[in-house]
Amino acid sequence: MEQHNICRHDELCGGCTYQGTDYEEQLRTKENAVRSLFSSAEITPAQFAPIEGCPGEQRIGYRNKMEYTFGDMVKDGPLCLGMHKIKNFMSIVTVDECQLVHPDFNRILRFTLDFCTNRGYVKYHKKSHLGLLRNLVVRRGVRTGELLVNIVTSSQSEFDEEAWKEGLLALPLDCRIVGVMHTLNDGLADTVACDELRLLYGREYYYEELLGLRFIVHEFAFFQTNVDAVERLYSEALALIPDLEGKTVFDLYCGTGTISQIAARSAARVLGVEIVPESVESARENAALNGLDNCEFVCGDVFAVLDTRQDKPDVIIVDPPRAGMSQEAVTRIASYGVKQILYISCNPKSLVKNLTWFAELGYEAEYVRPYDNFPMTRHVETVVLLSHKAPDSHIHVKVEFGEGKGKVPLDKIAERAEKYKPKETVTYKRIKEYIEDKFGFKVHTAYIAEIKRAYGLPVHDAPNAVEELKQPRKHPTPEKVEAIKDALKHFEVI
Numbered sequence: 166m167e168q169h170n171i172c173r174h175d176e177l178c179g180g181c182t183y184q185g186t187d188y189e190e191q192l193r194t195k196e197n198a199v200r201s202l203f204s205s206a207e208i209t210p211a212q213f214a215p216i217e218g219c220p221g222e223q224r225i226g227y228r229n230k231m232e233y234t235f236g237d238m239v240k241d242g243p244l245c246l247g248m249h250k251i252k253n254f255m256s257i258v259t260v261d262e263c264q265l266v267h268p269d270f271n272r273i274l275r276f277t278l279d280f281c282t283n284r285g286y287v288k289y290h291k292k293s294h295l296g297l298l299r300n301l302v303v304r305r306g307v308r309t310g311e312l313l314v315n316i317v318t319s320s321q322s323e324f325d326e327e328a329w330k331e332g333l334l335a336l337p338l339d340c341r342i343v344g345v346m347h348t349l350n351d352g353l354a355d356t357v358a359c360d361e362l363r364l365l366y367g368r369e370y371y372y373e374e375l376l377g378l379r380f381i382v383h384e385f386a387f388f389q390t391n392v393d394a395v396e397r398l399y400s401e402a403l404a405l406i407p408d409l410e411g412k413t414v415f416d417l418y419c420g421t422g423t424i425s426q427i428a429a430r431s432a433a434r435v436l437g438v439e440i441v442p443e444s445v446e447s448a449r450e451n452a453a454l455n456g457l458d459n460c461e462f463v464c465g466d467v468f469a470v471l472d473t474r475q476d477k478p479d480v481i482i483v484d485p486p487r488a489g490m491s492q493e494a495v496t497r498i499a500s501y502g503v504k505q506i507l508y509i510s511c512n513p514k515s516l517v518k519n520l521t522w523f524a525e526l527g528y529e530a531e532y533v534r535p536y537d538n539f540p541m542t543r544h545v546e547t548v549v550l551l552s553h554k555a556p557d558s559h560i561h562v563k564v565e566f567g568e569g570k571g572k573v574p575l576d577k578i579a580e581r582a583e584k585y586k587p588k589e590t591v592t593y594k595r596i597k598e599y600i601e602d603k604f605g606f607k608v609h610t611a612y613i614a615e616i617k618r619a620y621g622l623p624v625h626d627a628p629n630a631v632e633e634l635k636q637p638r639k640h641p642t643p644e645k646v647e648a649i650k651d652a653l654k655h656f657e658v659i
């Protein structure tokens with residue numbers, strides 16, 4: 166049985182679920198979890214390949230990004246900086262010996278916590294919305310050894326940017342700090358949002374390398390967390406659709422365009438769609454950096470963008486966020502009728518839900534393989550190749566409706582129709598009407614979007630969201646936040 170050194174924070178930190186568990190056991194647990202979700206949904210893929218694990222040396226130190234939170238372990242206790250405590254979201258555990266990150270992350274965390282403690286800075290309270298310190302974000306280019314450090318505070322009092330930056334740059338580190346930032350965030354949601362970004366040193370992006378391509382990763386752009394593991398996953402996933410020559414590929418939920426650019430080396434054209442403007446900006450820069458002129462990146466919600474476009478894909482790749490895809494997006498994607506859809510998922514629950522919708526639209530799972538890209542945690546990635554089932558031939562059947570032998574009863578048809586009826590879409594308009602009826606005030610669409618984002622739900626921004634998001638963001642009052650949450654619960658969105 167293979168055991169590794171158990172992390173010092175294991176008993177308190179809510180970050181890792183499987184610290185101290187034998188690695189083969191971790192793999193078995195994750196594979197079984199995916200298998201059982203498939204069988205409960207009655208999805209039987211033609212082939213279910215065994216889970217792919219990480220080689221020994223890649224099971225620790227693999228995370229290239231951490232979003233630490235300021236807080237305390239006990240109410241009004243000393244300042245802490247790190248992860249939420251197991252089963253207690255309000256408490257924070259200082260994780261300055263975390264094994265999932267490069268040791269430089271721990272050094273930067275420790276320095277920042279001591280700096281803030283010595284200055285008497287106070288944490289930002291999630292409930293009262295008073296206080297200064299919110300988050301510390303550290304990112305690393307694994308192949309380039311570049312580090313970005315960003316402290317996130319409210320604008321309620323002064324933070325000594327200059328002294329913090331100088332202290333950071335003087336730290337003895339293995340990697341090289343290429344950017345130091347201070348983000349101001351007065352949003353009410355407990356997420357890293359940006360009202361104002363102040364660049365204190367260097368640049369607000371780092372370089373990374375993946376499968377022979379070079380990528381610029383901006384501070385707020387998505388990039389896969391485990392570079393070595395994702396390289397393996399992408400290579401194997403794209404090998405499932407080897408025949409891309411002369412074809413048009415849609416890479417939906419494309420982030421910084423990593424998959425798009427790998428596909429663009431053999432495809433005729435790639436369209437990438439992504440909702441975060443900074444990621445789209447990175448994707449465009451990256452394609453230029455890699456000399457790929459056959460990629461187009463559009464900013465907006467997948468459904469909204471596809472609905473406005475006339476071009477048609479030959480192959481579709483989707484890699485949605487944890488919440489999965491909306492039913493309208495699945496229906497739109499299936500409507501192209503492409504032979505193959507490659508689905509890369511970071512949440513097997515939303516994956517299986519989406520696959521049941523795809524199955525009703527004629528797509529079957531040909532091949533499934535889980536990947537353990539995040540050892541020690543409960544997370545698992547899954548790659549699925551879907552194929553469109555074209556009929557082999559047609560038969561003509563005469564059906565008589567009504568009661569009696571050999572007839573199909575109409576009430577049974579109505580029952581089935583009810584079962585398969587797509588759920589009514591919960592639009593912003595309906596949410597606003599509900600709030601106005603129940604609470605007697607109006608809420609702005611952007612406020613609803615902010616709360617949905619905080620819950621990791623897909624958000625429908627307009628395709629021109631890049632321009633809109635360049636404006637400073639305003640945030641809803643606590644009263645409006647509660648009303649929006651109430652509406653989202655009412656419509657069973659959360």
Ligand SMILES: C[S@@+](CC[C@H](N)C(=O)[O-])C[C@H]1O[C@@H](n2cnc3c(N)ncnc32)[C@H](O)[C@@H]1O
Pocket residue numbers: 387388389417418419420421422423424438439440441444465466467468484485486487511622623624625
């Ligand atoms: C799991 S990441 C995949 C990114 C990319 N494929 C990669 O591997 O780097 C999911 C991406 O979907 C984006 N996203 C979330 N909701 C979206 C929506 N409704 N429409 C378009 N993109 C969305 C997120 O911003 C994020 O970049």
